[in-house]
Amino acid sequence: MSETLALFGGSKTVTSEFPWPIYDEGEAEAVAQIIRTGRWGNPDCGDVVEEFERAFADYCGARYAVSCVNGSVSLRLALIACGLKPGDEVIVPPYTFIATASTVVEANGVPVFVDIDPETYNLNPAAVEAAITPRTKAIIPVHFGGQACDMDALLDIARRHNLRVIEDAAHAHGAEYKGQKLGTLGDAGSFSFQSSKNLTSGEGGMVVTNDPELYRIMSSLRNVGRLPEGQWYDHFYPGCNYRLTPMQAVLLLRQLSRLNEQTKTRNDNGLLLNTLLSTIDGITPLSRGHGETVHCYHIYIFKYQSAYFKGISRNRFVEMLAAEGVPCFKGYPYPLYKQPLFQQKNFMCYALPETVDYTQVVCPVAEKACEEEAVWILQHGMLGTAEHMQQFAAAIREIQRVVLG
Incomplete structure (x- = not known):
């Protein structure tokens, strides 16, 4: 083994x-121009921010877009604007970044974790419907890795139970479900521009909507509770200063001009990699064909079975694969409900009922993904060439050949 593998x-x-x-x-140069004006703040130079909001709304096919400091805040704005009250339940997946659930806590709601579909790692609609109670207010589908959720099923559930749908599209810039951009199918869609994201300014967020009342409230919440008809020191809602800066906005405008081409590259490479990896025993790409017409592959995910690699653990396999030069990661160590926040109920001033007990939550599919199965290839690797995809597959085959002797 030591004569062959890079590790x-x-x-x-x-x-x-x-x-x-x-x-x-x-x-x-775009950022330098803002610096030279000496007008570095928003609303001092808010016209640039508004230009980006219009451009992003148009790109998504949404009526409105509200920018803010990050994707966590954009989720929180949407939850509050959708009318979440203390003790209301919000259904979330356990296989996602902490903000999907922690923003529910911040808005004084109760995250309810339901398991994911083993074929897509997205919310399982049947599990969602089974988890609905009289206290359920909203569903947050996470388009994980850029893979569209089964939005027809989730929207049907939401309509029948009078629930709000807030799409967590932090991974999903440019991805589509049946020809419609993700983030625009529910009541609101939340995006992140954090440094790893497919569209980035280092930090930043956006929430899009077609609902004028949601837009009015979210715009106010991110701007210290102000409304257009009020004075500068009139405050109508309990908002804070969550405004995006002009320097971020001009950076994002430039980055947005590249997004279509980059999304096509990732989507094409994902389709190729699916074909290549499907021929390797013990390697199963997450499935497509669930309504996604464009997958933006913020994360390309495949499932690993150690039995086909002489029992080598997923973590050790990822270590080997990374040493071979594949930009990969093992993903989350455990589902969100196992985080100390939820296990220890460190909710401080937030209004979660005493009866809530996350130590009893079990989502077997998410636990298997976290502990032994999921392997991520990161989005910048998906911007490589077709030859690079061949090399990624060759690296896996080589690891398998060597460990099997």
């Missing part, structure tokens, strides 16, 4: 680097 001193299968973010002098 033990052999040559890497993939020698290319996959830089991120991608930028040119246009980004630097």
Whole structure:
């Protein structure tokens, strides 16, 4: 083994680097122009922010877009604007970033974790419907890795039970469900522009909606509770200063011009990688064909079975694969309900009922994904060439060949 695999001193299968973010002098000059004006704040130079909001809304096919400091805040704005009250329940997946659930707590709601579909790692609609109670107010479908949730099923459930749907599209810039951009199918859609995201300014967030009343409230909440008809020191809602800066806005405008081409590259590479990896015993790409017409592959995920690799653990396999030069990661160590926040009920001033007990939650599919199954290839790697995808597959085959002897 030590003579072949890179982890033990052999040559890497993939020698290319996959830089991120991608930028040119246009980004630097756009930011420099803002700096030269001396108007660095919003609303001092809010026209640039408004330009980006309009451009992003148009890109998504939404009527309105409200920018803010990050994707966690954008979720929180949507939850509050949708009328979440203390003790209301919000259905969320356990296989996602902490903000999907912690923002529910911040809005004084109760996250209710339901399991994911083993084929997609997205919310399982049957599990969602089974979890609905008289206290359920909303569903937050997470388009995990850029893979569209089964939105027809989830929206049907929401209509029948009079629930709000807030799409967590933090991974899903440019992805589509049946030809419609993700984030625009529910009541509101939340996006992140954090440094790892497919559209980035380092930090930042956006929430899109077609509902004028939600737009009015969310705009106010991110701007210290102000409304257009009020004075500067009139405050109508309990909001804070969550405004995006002009320097971020001009950076995002430049980045947005690249997004269609980058999304096509990721989608094409994902389809190719699905074909390549499907031929390797013990490797199963997450399935497509559930309504997604464009997958933006913020994360390309496949399932690993150690039995086909002589019992080597998923974590050790990922270590080997990374050494071969594949930009990969093992993902979350455990589902969200096992986080100390929920296990220890560190809710402080928030209004979760005493009866809530996350130590009793079990989501077997999510636990298997976290503990032994899921392998992620990161989005910057998905911007490589078809040859790179061949190399990713070759690295897995080489690991398998060597460990099987």
